[in-house]
Amino acid sequence: PELQYRQYQVVGRKIPTESDPTPPMYRLKVFAQDEVFAKSRFWYYMNRLRKVKKSVGEVLRVIEIKEKSPNQVKNYGIWIRYDSRSGTHNMYKEARGTSLNGAIKEIYEEMGSRHRARHSVVQIVKTDIIPAAECRRDNTTQFHDSKIAFPLKHRLPRSNKKSHKSTFKA
Amino acid sequence: NIEKTNLLKMGFKRFVQVGRVVYINYGPENGKLAVVLDIIDNNRVLVEGPTTGVERQQMPLKRVNLTDYVLPIQRGFRTGNLTKAINDFDLEGKFNSSSWGQRLSNRQLRAGLTDYQRFELMLLRKQKSYLLKRAVAKAKKAAK
Numbered sequence: 001p002e003l004q005y006r007q008y009q010v011v012g013r014k015i016p017t018e019s020d021p022t023p024p025m026y027r028l029k030v031f032a033q034d035e036v037f038a039k040s041r042f043w044y045y046m047n048r049l050r051k052v053k054k055s056v057g058e059v060l061r062v063i064e065i066k067e068k069s070p071n072q073v074k075n076y077g078i079w080i081r082y083d084s085r086s087g088t089h090n091m092y093k094e095a096r097g098t099s100l101n102g103a104i105k106e107i108y109e110e111m112g113s114r115h116r117a118r119h120s121v122v123q124i125v126k127t128d129i130i131p132a133a134e135c136r137r138d139n140t141t142q143f144h145d146s147k148i149a150f151p152l153k154h155r156l157p158r159s160n161k162k163s164h165k166s167t168f169k170a
Numbered sequence: 171n172i173e174k175t176n177l178l179k180m181g182f183k184r185f186v187q188v189g190r191v192v193y194i195n196y197g198p199e200n201g202k203l204a205v206v207l208d209i210i211d212n213n214r215v216l217v218e219g220p221t222t223g224v225e226r227q228q229m230p231l232k233r234v235n236l237t238d239y240v241l242p243i244q245r246g247f248r249t250g251n252l253t254k255a256i257n258d259f260d261l262e263g264k265f266n267s268s269s270w271g272q273r274l275s276n277r278q279l280r281a282g283l284t285d286y287q288r289f290e291l292m293l294l295r296k297q298k299s300y301l302l303k304r305a306v307a308k309a310k311k312a313a314k
Contacts, residue, residue: 071226072246073208073216096211098228146245148209149174151182152231160196 005031005101005108008038012059014052025060026050031104031124035062067099075140076103077130082111083121090125094137100127184236186215189243191261193270196233199224201274203237203265205252208245216246220253221262239264 008030014023028045032038039062043054073096080091093110095103104124111117132144159165177185184190190206192215204219210228217234218226226249243255256262265271283291 071216073210097214098210098216102228143209143211147171147187149185149187151177151185152236153182158196158232160200 003105004033005105006033007031007065007101007104008035009061009063009065010038010042010059011061012042012046012052012057014057026052029065031101035064038062067101070099073098075130075132075135076100077128077135078103078107078124079126080107080111081123081125082115082117084115084117092136094130094135094140096140096143103127184238186231186236187240188245189241191237191239191241191265192217192229192234193237194224194229194233195235199229199233203261204229205241205243205256207243207247207252218249218252220249221256237265237270238268 010028010030011025012028013025014020016023026046028042030038030041032041039059042059043057046052046054046057076095076097078093078095080093082089082091093107095106097103097106104127107124108119108122111122112119132141135141135144174185186206186209188206188208192204192206194200194202194204194217199219202219202222202224204217204222204224206215207218207226208216210216213231214228215231215234216226217229218224239259239261241255241259241261243252247255266275
């Protein structure tokens with residue numbers, strides 16, 4: 001089965017004690033393949049950003065955030081923080097697609113291929129839907145043309161049945 | 171539109187564009203016609219075929235063959251308007267009467283023949299071959 005990212009919202013807090021009966025709740029939006037990883041990432045960030053560990057905290061709720069308009073093409077802007085071999089950097093990348101989950105998958109794959117950054121060192125800081133006029137990357141803006149038309153060049157034929165498939169083609 | 175005129179000069183006739191009717195040749199929607207509603211990317215389009223049972227979805231261009239037909243629709247047309255446009259254009263009629271459509275229906279016909287029909291077909295082919303060869307031999311003799 002293909003790798004599929006889902007967006008989860010994890011809400012959690014420190015477990016209430018006598019000295020602190022109503023600790024603040026924190027929410028994390030994270031892209032993960034399953035809830036288990038989402039919760040794990042929640043504690044990863046809680047540890048680093050707040051003085052809360054998994055052993056003294058509790059996850060209150062994990063909800064999957066589904067795509068509102070899965071059949072509408074959108075431009076996604078994604079802000080990333082990642083560790084390279086010689087330091088950590090911020091990046092802004094754009095992806096075009098019908099769902100945020102799909103765009104995030106593209107971004108992770110791109111980070112892996114272009115920058116050799118594995119999943120664990122890439123942090124998605126912020127995501128947003130960008131209107132066409134505000135897109136910054138040529139790769140995205142080249143599709144912002146109401147009369148866009150391009151031919152399919154250099155087509156390689158492919159069999160649609162397994163029985164017609166062959167390893168070597170004449 | 172300098173690029174498009176250049177592409178036309180190069181000999182490209184079918185373009186991926188909003189309204190282009192495509193034939194899906196791979197995957198779960200194999201064998202169905204659909205209309206391009208929006209272009210996502212160099213490799214993907216948003217496609218829907220309400221009259222042929224293709225739900226609105228992303229479709230990789232690798233799975234798609236372009237047909238000659240372009241519907242006069244706008245980007246992101248909704249299903250209702252799209253169905254109306256398809257029916258006004260008479261897409262089914264046009265495609266089924268085209269040589270591409272006829273080839274597909276012939277293939278389906280052939281695949282659905284019973285053994286006895288295949289036998290009958292074989293006899294007819296032999297007959298056709300006999301008549302052809304006779305006619306060729308006569309023509310050769312007349313030419314001498």
